[in-house]
Amino acid sequence: xxxxxxxxxxQSGTTAGIAVAKNLEAAGRAxxxxxxxxxxxxxxxxxxxxxxxxxVTLHNKISDIPTPMQTWAALAEILExxxxxxxxxxxxFRVAWGFAIAALVGIPLGILMGWYxxxxxxxxxxxxxLRPISPIAWLPIAVxxxxxxxxxxxxSDKSAIFLIFLSSFFPIVTATTAAVATxxxxxxxxxxxxxxxxxxxxxxxxxxxxxxxxLTGLRLALGIAWVVVVAAEMLGVSSGLGFQVNDARxxxxxxxxxxxxxxxxxxxxxxxxxxxxxxxxxLARRGVDQR
Amino acid sequence: xxASTKIFIRDVFKSFGTKKGDVHVLDGxxxxxxxxxxxxIVGPSGCGKSTLLNCMAAFEHITRGSIQIDGxxxxxxxxxxxxxxxxxxxxxxxxxxxNIGFGVDEPDFEKKHEHVMKYIHLVxxxxxxxxxxxxxxxxxxxxxxxxxxxxxxxxxxYLDEPFGALxxxxxLEMRREIVRIxxxxxxxxxxxxxxxxxxxxxxxxxxxxxxxxxTIHSVIDNxxxxxxxxxxxxxxxxxxxxxKILGVERRV
Ligand SMILES: Nc1ncnc2c1ncn2[C@@H]1O[C@H](COP(=O)(O)OP(=O)(O)OP(=O)(O)O)[C@@H](O)[C@H]1O
Ligand SMILES: [Mg+2]
Numbered sequence: 434x435x436x437x438x439x440x441x442x443x444q445s446g447t448t449a450g451i452a453v454a455k456n457l458e459a460a461g462r463a464x465x466x467x468x469x470x471x472x473x474x475x476x477x478x479x480x481x482x483x484x485x486x487x488x489v490t491l492h493n494k495i496s497d498i499p500t501p502m503q504t505w506a507a508l509a510e511i512l513e514x515x516x517x518x519x520x521x522x523x524x525x526f527r528v529a530w531g532f533a534i535a536a537l538v539g540i541p542l543g544i545l546m547g548w549y550x551x552x553x554x555x556x557x558x559x560x561x562x563l564r565p566i567s568p569i570a571w572l573p574i575a576v577x578x579x580x581x582x583x584x585x586x587x588x589s590d591k592s593a594i595f596l597i598f599l600s601s602f603f604p605i606v607t608a609t610t611a612a613v614a615t616x617x618x619x620x621x622x623x624x625x626x627x628x629x630x631x632x633x634x635x636x637x638x639x640x641x642x643x644x645x646x647x648l649t650g651l652r653l654a655l656g657i658a659w660v661v662v663v664a665a666e667m668l669g670v671s672s673g674l675g676f677q678v679n680d681a682r683x684x685x686x687x688x689x690x691x692x693x694x695x696x697x698x699x700x701x702x703x704x705x706x707x708x709x710x711x712x713x714x715x716l717a718r719r720g721v722d723q724r
Numbered sequence: 725x726x727a728s729t730k731i732f733i734r735d736v737f738k739s740f741g742t743k744k745g746d747v748h749v750l751d752g753x754x755x756x757x758x759x760x761x762x763x764x765i766v767g768p769s770g771c772g773k774s775t776l777l778n779c780m781a782a783f784e785h786i787t788r789g790s791i792q793i794d795g796x797x798x799x800x801x802x803x804x805x806x807x808x809x810x811x812x813x814x815x816x817x818x819x820x821x822x823n824i825g826f827g828v829d830e831p832d833f834e835k836k837h838e839h840v841m842k843y844i845h846l847v848x849x850x851x852x853x854x855x856x857x858x859x860x861x862x863x864x865x866x867x868x869x870x871x872x873x874x875x876x877x878x879x880x881x882y883l884d885e886p887f888g889a890l891x892x893x894x895x896l897e898m899r900r901e902i903v904r905i906x907x908x909x910x911x912x913x914x915x916x917x918x919x920x921x922x923x924x925x926x927x928x929x930x931x932x933x934x935x936x937x938x939t940i941h942s943v944i945d946n947x948x949x950x951x952x953x954x955x956x957x958x959x960x961x962x963x964x965x966x967x968k969i970l971g972v973e974r975r976v
Contacts, residue, residue, distance in 0.1 A: 619809045619811075619813040620813065620815060622781075622783050622801070622807065622809075622813070623807075623809070623813045623814075623815070623826075625783070625800075625801040626781065626783075626801045626802075626803070626805075626806055626807055626827075627803055627806075627826055627827030627872075627876060628801075628802065628803050628827065628829075629826070629827070637826075638815070641815070641817035641818075642815075642817070644817070718856040718858065718859070719816045719817055719856060719857075719858050720816065720856070720857075720858025720859075
């Protein structure tokens with residue numbers, strides 16, 4: 434029964450998820466150098482990047498592509514303006530909701546699809562068919578669905594949260610399905626051999642066996658969610674980092690745009706650092722290093 | 725079937741349905757395993773040794789024939805007959821303690837702890853009960869797996885090349901260990917291996933399988949006192965007899 438499951442997982446789109454997960458893991462594992470050396474290399478990389486940026490934008494005005502120095506100055510300005518924190522909070526709030534709902538729906542659904550071949554045959558084509566649709570294309574639908582009601586949270590927030598949900602849901606469901614469908618046969622046989630079935634089997638074997646890939650899926654999903662939230666906020670909302678970028682553009686202040694981009698990058702890195710710390714802490718004792 | 729027959733295998737056929745059609749693996753296997761004996765099964769790679777063992781453990785279902793244990797047709801996996809996997813089947817997400825206690829149904833923690841610790845001592849892993857498999861050597865992992873199996877006090881142990889992944893030195897040590905445990909606990913042990921010497925060093929009888937589709941060609945009696953000295957003429961004669969059945973040219 435299990436071979437079939439593995440075969441199906443390999444045929445379906447879930448291979449993409451596994452491949453990505455494996456690459457992430459490999460990229461993390463390969464680098465065993467000590468942290469001062471690592472820091473040195475990243476500083477060197479960034480110096481080269483900023484230098485190149487400086488050279489190509491050498492005599493630009495702020496309405497062109499701003500220089501690193503102009504960006505630095507603008508960063509100080511937008512930090513002083515005070516709206517930045519409000520926008521950061523708005524974006525993080527949307528990501529948190531969308532991501533949490535995606536995890537709450539995606540993980541159980543993925544487990545169902547990974548475990549019962551019939552449910553996978555039925556649902557996986559739909560999931561894989563909807564997955565390539567950019568969440569942004571859903572915006573009109575989202576507005577139609579949620580635009581009317583300000584119940585509990587703001588209507589515009591709801592549409593944005595829905596888009597975040599969509600963007601993180603697919604990686605989570607795909608990774609979880611693949612994880613459960615490819616649980617090593619000997620683990621399931623061991624469980625059967627020792628008479629562990631039902632809820633116990635799920636709690637003691639299926640979930641922990643699938644956990645590394647589920648966590649990688651969550652990490653992937655959070656990264657995508659952060660990318661999408663900025664895009665989603667360029668349309669139809671009046672807060673968030675995407676709005677901040679758009680607003681700066683409307684004022685022809687490209688230096689504020691690049692400054693906001695720096696903030697977006699820093700928060701994205703912080704989110705990834707946070708989730709990968711949780712992931713490595715959970716997996717460290719299994720002999721899986723993630724960073 | 726005599727009184728001492730533990731496992732009774734008659735005319736067992738097993739084929740796997742694949743995309744390229746049916747693969748016939750077992751082709752009328754007959755074998756009696758005696759209560760409390762140490763039986764080895766040897767055969768060429770891919771002949772169906774693991775398949776036969778999986779069928780005995782009810783991980784796979786036979787296509788035709790009969791496998792009876794204690795007079796009852798095999799149907800579902802059970803704790804009474806535990807399987808030890810080739811590349812250890814212990815759970816990497818559980819500590820040594822949790823792994824060994826995996827199959828132990830004992831609601832009282834104190835009692836369970838005492839029980840688990842007994843098996844930790846049996847396999848010499850004192851002090852490692854909180855370690856995780858990733859922190860153990862290959863030989864230690866294999867000990868955990870043996871302890872996990874023994875902790876549910878099964879009548880039968882199925883060993884599918886349990887020493888295959890170990891280095892020569894650890895393998896020797898583990899062989900000695902498994903013989904000691906077998907003699908202490910009087911379980912029926914069925915060892916699958918492709919190492920003829922290993923089979924003769926450990927087993928009371930050695931069943932030799934043919935190429936796929938496989939049958940049992942013959943069962944060689946291997947009565948030797950223990951601890952065994954494997955540097956005797958008798959031992960070599962039996963080894964050469966088995967090589968001959970397997971069609972192996974022993975000179976390189
Ligand atoms: N689930 C399966 N589906 C299809 N064919 C299978 C399956 N399991 C085993 N086989 C085939 O059955 C044959 C016997 O396999 P088995 O694993 O029992 O061999 P083995 O004697 O244990 O070999 P080895 O010594 O290499 O472990 C092989 O040809 C294998 O390809
Ligand atoms: Mg095998």
